[in-house]
Amino acid sequence: MGLVMADDAKGRNVLAAILYRGRWWLVTGALLVAFTLWTAEFHQAQTTAILASTLRHSTPLVLGALCGMLGERSGVINIGIEGQMLMSAWAGFMVASATGDLLTGVVAGVAVGMLMGAVLAGISVGLRGDQIIAGTVLNIAAIGITSFFFTQGRTLPSGKIQPIRLGPLADLPVAGRVLFSNKPITYLTLLLVPVVWFGLFRTTWGLRTRAVGEHPSAAETVGISVVGMRYLNLILGGGIAGLAGAYLSLEAVGSFERGMTNGKGFVALAVMIFGRWNPVGAWGAALLFGYASAVQTQFQFRDWLTSDPQFVGMIPFVVTIVVLAGFVGRARPPASIGQPYSRE
Amino acid sequence: MIQVSAATPALEAIGIHKRFGRVVANDDVNLRVEKGRIHALLGENGAGKSTLVNILFGLYRADRGEVRVAGEVVELNRPRDAIDRGIGMVHQHFQLVPVLTVAENVVLGDEPSHSHTVLNVGAAKRAVQELGERYGLEVDPEAVVEDLPVGTQQRVEILRSLYRRADVLILDEPTAVLTPQETDQLLEVLRGLADQGVAIVFITHKLREVLAIADEVTVMRDGQVVGSTTPGETDEAGLAEMMVGRSVVLRVSKAPASPAATVLRVNDLCVDDDRGLRAVDELSLEVRAGEILGVAGVEGNGQRELVEAVTGLRSVVSGIVEMDGHNITGLSPRQISELGMAHIPENREKHGLVGAHSVADNLVLNQYYRAPFARRGFRQMDTVTEYSRSLVAAYDIRTPDVSTPARALSGGNKQKTIAAREFSHGARLLVAAQPTRGIDVGSIEFVHQQLIDQRDRGLAVLLISAELDEILSLSDRIGVIYRGRLVVVTDASDLDRIRIGRIMTTGSHDTPAT
Numbered sequence: 001m002g003l004v005m006a007d008d009a010k011g012r013n014v015l016a017a018i019l020y021r022g023r024w025w026l027v028t029g030a031l032l033v034a035f036t037l038w039t040a041e042f043h044q045a046q047t048t049a050i051l052a053s054t055l056r057h058s059t060p061l062v063l064g065a066l067c068g069m070l071g072e073r074s075g076v077i078n079i080g081i082e083g084q085m086l087m088s089a090w091a092g093f094m095v096a097s098a099t100g101d102l103l104t105g106v107v108a109g110v111a112v113g114m115l116m117g118a119v120l121a122g123i124s125v126g127l128r129g130d131q132i133i134a135g136t137v138l139n140i141a142a143i144g145i146t147s148f149f150f151t152q153g154r155t156l157p158s159g160k161i162q163p164i165r166l167g168p169l170a171d172l173p174v175a176g177r178v179l180f181s182n183k184p185i186t187y188l189t190l191l192l193v194p195v196v197w198f199g200l201f202r203t204t205w206g207l208r209t210r211a212v213g214e215h216p217s218a219a220e221t222v223g224i225s226v227v228g229m230r231y232l233n234l235i236l237g238g239g240i241a242g243l244a245g246a247y248l249s250l251e252a253v254g255s256f257e258r259g260m261t262n263g264k265g266f267v268a269l270a271v272m273i274f275g276r277w278n279p280v281g282a283w284g285a286a287l288l289f290g291y292a293s294a295v296q297t298q299f300q301f302r303d304w305l306t307s308d309p310q311f312v313g314m315i316p317f318v319v320t321i322v323v324l325a326g327f328v329g330r331a332r333p334p335a336s337i338g339q340p341y342s343r344e
Numbered sequence: 345m346i347q348v349s350a351a352t353p354a355l356e357a358i359g360i361h362k363r364f365g366r367v368v369a370n371d372d373v374n375l376r377v378e379k380g381r382i383h384a385l386l387g388e389n390g391a392g393k394s395t396l397v398n399i400l401f402g403l404y405r406a407d408r409g410e411v412r413v414a415g416e417v418v419e420l421n422r423p424r425d426a427i428d429r430g431i432g433m434v435h436q437h438f439q440l441v442p443v444l445t446v447a448e449n450v451v452l453g454d455e456p457s458h459s460h461t462v463l464n465v466g467a468a469k470r471a472v473q474e475l476g477e478r479y480g481l482e483v484d485p486e487a488v489v490e491d492l493p494v495g496t497q498q499r500v501e502i503l504r505s506l507y508r509r510a511d512v513l514i515l516d517e518p519t520a521v522l523t524p525q526e527t528d529q530l531l532e533v534l535r536g537l538a539d540q541g542v543a544i545v546f547i548t549h550k551l552r553e554v555l556a557i558a559d560e561v562t563v564m565r566d567g568q569v570v571g572s573t574t575p576g577e578t579d580e581a582g583l584a585e586m587m588v589g590r591s592v593v594l595r596v597s598k599a600p601a602s603p604a605a606t607v608l609r610v611n612d613l614c615v616d617d618d619r620g621l622r623a624v625d626e627l628s629l630e631v632r633a634g635e636i637l638g639v640a641g642v643e644g645n646g647q648r649e650l651v652e653a654v655t656g657l658r659s660v661v662s663g664i665v666e667m668d669g670h671n672i673t674g675l676s677p678r679q680i681s682e683l684g685m686a687h688i689p690e691n692r693e694k695h696g697l698v699g700a701h702s703v704a705d706n707l708v709l710n711q712y713y714r715a716p717f718a719r720r721g722f723r724q725m726d727t728v729t730e731y732s733r734s735l736v737a738a739y740d741i742r743t744p745d746v747s748t749p750a751r752a753l754s755g756g757n758k759q760k761t762i763a764a765r766e767f768s769h770g771a772r773l774l775v776a777a778q779p780t781r782g783i784d785v786g787s788i789e790f791v792h793q794q795l796i797d798q799r800d801r802g803l804a805v806l807l808i809s810a811e812l813d814e815i816l817s818l819s820d821r822i823g824v825i826y827r828g829r830l831v832v833v834t835d836a837s838d839l840d841r842i843r844i845g846r847i848m849t850t851g852s853h854d855t856p857a858t
Binding site for chain 2: 202203204205206207208210211214215217218219220221222223224335
């Protein structure tokens with residue numbers, strides 16, 4: 001009897017904690033939903049466009065955040081996501097352009113991302129170098145390499161990746177266009193969020209990753225290889241960032257442009273922090289950022305407020321600043337991030 | 345499985361040599377640990393005990409010598425090798441992941457899982473519960489480790505070794521961080537484990553514990569084994585002499601106090617802890633010049649918040665702190681220090697010293713900005729060096745040079761550095777929190793003597809300690825803190841160990857009606 005009551009109390013506490021901790025989310029989410037419903041009332045097409053655009057804008061941010069998360073959960077800060085994405089976008093495009101096969105391009109992008117992850121791991125884990133500098137190296141190298149080897153005028157012979165309509169679901173009003181007629185990497189991203197969450201919090205790999213990121217020497221004394229786990233996570237994360245790069249060049253734009261990542265790798269870091277190093281949280285955060293970008297695009301598209309286009313263009317960045325200023329201080333990163341690990 | 349005859353020791357180290365650079369940490373060390381026995385490894389800090397057990401656990405490699413487990417010579421290149429041989433270790437600095445649960449910490453590295461991928465959380469919890477029941481180490485498997493008191497965290501460490509079927513358990517200074525009550529509980533648990541056949545290596549420099557629990561004692565000094573004995577053959581003084589190499593004064597001799605005017609007056613003080621909960625609750629106390637007021641109590645009863653509030657490190661909710669009749673509530677730590685308060689903080693690594701700075705800079709940490717150590721904003725390095733050399737000599741701080749980083753010193757020498765600094769700026773009041781925690785006998789003796797000497801020179805001392813012996817041997821008056829309130833303040837002669845222990849745990853000094 002006592003036990004049952006204790007369990008019950010515990011259950012209520014958990015609910016209360018979720019409500020308390022998640023109150024910002026609830027308020028923000030409720031406001032956005034109300035606003036969307038209100039606009040949908042008199043302008044359904046535009047609402048649908050904004051929501052679909054939200055999802056598109058959020059995709060590279062979620063992937064970038066997942067990449068950063070795998071690194072940081074195992075104790076390595078990755079500020080080179082931007083560079084990993086850019087290199088992969090370039091490599092994916094070049095390979096797809098040369099072979100004419102989009103899937104080969106995507107695979108090449110992911111492979112290059114993993115290679116970039118391995119380089120980051122080699123510098124920051126293998127050589128115990130400064131993690132911030134290692135990430136900066138990736139970013140600078142990516143800008144240089146992609147600019148130098150990029151040939152103007154290349155195109156994708158097969159065009160960019162096309163949407164897949166999920167049968168009758170795609171015909172639903174609003175949701176059909178927003179959720180069920182997307183392109184493959186967007187679907188894959190929606191799948192990766194729960195997969196990475198499950199991996200981090202329900203598998204032995206995730207437990208070990210988190211242990212290594214919080215207290216590496218504790219992990220080492222129970223026989224977990226800290227260096228091995230960090231290499232693994234950075235390479236996996238690099239692959240996810242590579243997917244984000246392939247998304248940009250092969251799925252979203254259909255070509256490569258110099259510096260086309262345009263800061264998304266850094267916004268992804270903000271998304272990761274705002275999402276408290278949790279895939280589901282990061283997904284929610286990415287949607288918020290994606291929404292801000294989508295609204296901005298719509299404003300420009302509709303020629304609203306055209307007298308001051310700079311102000312409209314600011315929207316996503318203002319959201320970033322406000323959110324980070326309000327939240328970063330309260331989020332708690334894995335304890336050992338930034339510190340190179342050595343056994344003695 | 346190998347048949348183990350009764351005569352084969354569970355763990356044996358033979359002729360272990362280990363040097364670090366020019367320092368010989370272990371010189372031909374032999375150790376024999378029998379199944380079902382508690383073997384105390386006694387020695388001062390730096391005697392080579394930790395080096396030896398780190399070799400036994402595969403953290404260091406011996407330069408020479410061999411390790412045998414159940415009679416078989418083994419290679420221990422990493423902790424995993426030792427774990428696989430049934431050796432478990434409870435480290436001095438716990439090797440637990442604070443944000444993970446008890447169950448997760450226990451199984452980490454050997455997780456029960458479905459097809460080697462998905463964690464079987466239920467099995468992990470059951471394992472913790474079963475081990476807990478079997479060995480009397482009950483811990484809530486779902487609790488998050490960082491929320492647990494230190495003593496419970498230690499149980500988790502022990503459980504973790506038992507989960508890996510350790511039949512040799514090495515504990516490195518397990519009682520250094522425990523309260524007297526937790527220590528007693530630990531000793532009980534260890535006895536129970538030994539009765540179930542576990543061989544236990546118990547590292548300590550606390551003589552009382554050795555006599556209370558050990559079956560055998562090996563004493564180390566300067567990297568060598570200087571003797572083996574049993575508690576039946578010796579006493580505290582004998583052990584202390586073996587350990588230090590000279591006879592040691594275990595009880596501080598002191599003249600009766602001659603208290604003068606009140607220096608520190610705390611009135612109805614209320615302070616909140618980091619979580620915003622009331623930690624100090626309408627607490628009042630007075631300390632007079634020339635006396636030591638000892639505050640005993642189980643840790644976590646508001647001692648830390650009291651000290652931080654008095655020294656200006658934590659804001660006060662309500663109440664008044666007065667020094668020499670001036671209200672110092674809400675003043676900055678520097679203002680309070682300049683008014684004549686010295687502070688030996690509980691956490692010397694974190695709050696007592698700047699580890700990366702030199703011993704010299706640490707010795708002037710409370711005066712570096714003013715004459716004669718600085719003039720017109722420029723530091724006078726010659727003066728600092730000269731001054732710090734004189735303190736190093738006067739306080740017998742063992743350091744290669746005053747330019748050595750403070751973090752390179754041993755615990756005892758760190759504490760002497762802090763004491764030298766705090767005793768040398770003409771303070772009227774000393775607030776000393778856990779001043780001898782985790783330091784060796786020689787340094788404890790030194791710090792205790794200093795406290796008495798300073799008292800005799802008219803210093804008012806507020807001593808906060810979880811070591812009952814320390815409170816009893818130093819204090820002129822004793823108060824017991826319980827849930828943020830000072831339950832009783834009385835002359836030291838009115839209280840004994842048993843009564844204080846009862847007040848510490850129940851908050852009441854009435855004999856319980858049983």
